[in-house]
Amino acid sequence: MQSNSTLHYDELEAYPCQLPPPSQLYHLEPIDIGSPLVESLSSYVVRLAEAHMHTPSTIVRYVVSPLLNHTYFDPDKTTSMSYKAAGAMSGRSKTAGEWVGALEKLTLRKDLSFTTFLPFQAIFPDKGLLKADRAWCPLCIECWKSEGKPVYEPLLWKVQEVVVCPIHQTGLITICPNCQRKLPHISSNLVSGHCSRCGRWLGHSDATMCSGASEEQIWAAKSVGDLLAHSPSATSSPGKEAIMGFFDNLIKGRKGSARGLAAIMGVNHSYIIDWRNGKYIPTIGALLHICRSFRESLVEVVFSARIQKKPATMPRNGSVPNMLTQKRAVKRQNKINWESVEADLADMETNELQVGVIAKRYQCSPSSLYRKFPDLCRKVSTLRHQNLMHKRTEHDEEIKQKIRLAVNDLVSQGISVKKSAIYELIGGRSDKKSKLINEIIIELGNADLQGQRPDIR
Ligand SMILES: [Zn+2]
Numbered sequence: 001m002q003s004n005s006t007l008h009y010d011e012l013e014a015y016p017c018q019l020p021p022p023s024q025l026y027h028l029e030p031i032d033i034g035s036p037l038v039e040s041l042s043s044y045v046v047r048l049a050e051a052h053m054h055t056p057s058t059i060v061r062y063v064v065s066p067l068l069n070h071t072y073f074d075p076d077k078t079t080s081m082s083y084k085a086a087g088a089m090s091g092r093s094k095t096a097g098e099w100v101g102a103l104e105k106l107t108l109r110k111d112l113s114f115t116t117f118l119p120f121q122a123i124f125p126d127k128g129l130l131k132a133d134r135a136w137c138p139l140c141i142e143c144w145k146s147e148g149k150p151v152y153e154p155l156l157w158k159v160q161e162v163v164v165c166p167i168h169q170t171g172l173i174t175i176c177p178n179c180q181r182k183l184p185h186i187s188s189n190l191v192s193g194h195c196s197r198c199g200r201w202l203g204h205s206d207a208t209m210c211s212g213a214s215e216e217q218i219w220a221a222k223s224v225g226d227l228l229a230h231s232p233s234a235t236s237s238p239g240k241e242a243i244m245g246f247f248d249n250l251i252k253g254r255k256g257s258a259r260g261l262a263a264i265m266g267v268n269h270s271y272i273i274d275w276r277n278g279k280y281i282p283t284i285g286a287l288l289h290i291c292r293s294f295r296e297s298l299v300e301v302v303f304s305a306r307i308q309k310k311p312a313t314m315p316r317n318g319s320v321p322n323m324l325t326q327k328r329a330v331k332r333q334n335k336i337n338w339e340s341v342e343a344d345l346a347d348m349e350t351n352e353l354q355v356g357v358i359a360k361r362y363q364c365s366p367s368s369l370y371r372k373f374p375d376l377c378r379k380v381s382t383l384r385h386q387n388l389m390h391k392r393t394e395h396d397e398e399i400k401q402k403i404r405l406a407v408n409d410l411v412s413q414g415i416s417v418k419k420s421a422i423y424e425l426i427g428g429r430s431d432k433k434s435k436l437i438n439e440i441i442i443e444l445g446n447a448d449l450q451g452q453r454p455d456i457r
């Protein structure tokens with residue numbers, strides 16, 4: 001039976017929809033803001049371009065550049081000016097400010113300055129702040145890729161004083177191992193994690209291929225990382241008063257004598273006075289050196305007034321290494337038993353085939369060893385290279401053998417030979433494995449594959 005009753009609903013109230021204005025480019029979030037590995041602005045531009053399925057060149061040329069007051073950066077050109085501007089993008093200067101302004105307008109984000117050194121504009125000068133070329137930790141990017149995380153370049157890797165990865169405690173790489181060239185921070189066809197010149201993937205998981213890291217290098221990387229991590233939670237950007245206060249405090253710790261402090265640090269006392277009075281600001285390298293010498297934390301010096309309350313004193317039983325002059329280094333070198341160094345370098349059978357390791361053993365720089373024993377050092381370096389190549393070949397051969405067995409298994413079971421099936425049998429996928437699978441399939445004859453035409457896309 002059908003009901004004739006009519007249903008009554010409440011009257012709908014119509015009101016204008018309050019949608020936020022759309023952004024011209026995706027509202028892409030920068031990676032890890034508030035952590036030591038916060039993304040750099042140049043890396044953000046590359047990922048933003050990838051998100052739009054475009055090259056950085058297209059995004060920069062047609063979308064960002066019209067909002068900038070200059071045309072000195074062109075990712076398609078490799079002029080020195082363009083190269084320099086690509087690095088300055090993540091820095092603390094006017095260039096970085098303009099890029100942040102333009103990109104925030106396009107993405108409607110408000111946090112892009114944390115992908116640059118703009119928050120530290122008053123603390124660090126441009127000099128000595130950022131590297132001229134890209135630097136990367138191959139272990140980090142390989143790890144992110146294998147975990148399915150986005151591959152990017154942290155701001156930390158761009159800092160001149162940061163030469164090691166604080167996570168893996170290995171040296172950052174600055175030259176593409178394939179084409180042997182240095183790479184600009186951003187270029188026309190750059191794809192995250194790849195060489196912009198030869199296109200090869202820059203990651204790998206073999207820590208033995210990376211150089212080691214000294215305690216001081218790890219400390220510097222962690223200190224700068226802490227600073228970057230702290231920045232977004234700070235109520236305001238640090239001012240140079242923090243640095244002035246720090247030096248004032250150091251001088252007080254030397255009974256008010258700037259000359260005394262200068263003598264300890266091996267610099268002209270006018271530097272100390274100028275830093276204390278705020279006439280100049282020390283480079284990030286100098287500040288790190290001083291913090292380490294006086295066992296102060298960089299993040300506390302920059303962000304906190306705590307250390308200004310008690311005068312900093314010389315570390316007990318500790319000496320402050322020379323900062324700008326090489327006097328002490330020269331003295332130390334004079335004390336080095338060069339015969340013993342030479343014997344260690346010549347002992348190719350048992351030494352660790354690294355000039356850096358021997359330099360560390362004798363507390364001198366690798367360059368001083370190269371100057372003193374050029375032929376021996378070159379020989380050690382060549383042997384190390386050959387050793388690494390040998391290890392790499394052995395490792396490749398192991399994978400190849402696994403692939404051969406996997407293909408055999410699949411063929412004997414009548415299963416079609418596909419890359420995905422091979423990956424499953426050899427345990428995981430990677431670019432290297434993909435390349436080796438291709439090689440093995442070519443190597444295996446028709447008989448081995450029992451007439452199968454493998455799908456190895
Ligand atoms: Zn790493």
Ligand SMILES: [Zn+2]
Pocket residue numbers: 176177178179180181195196197198199200
């Ligand atoms: Zn390359």
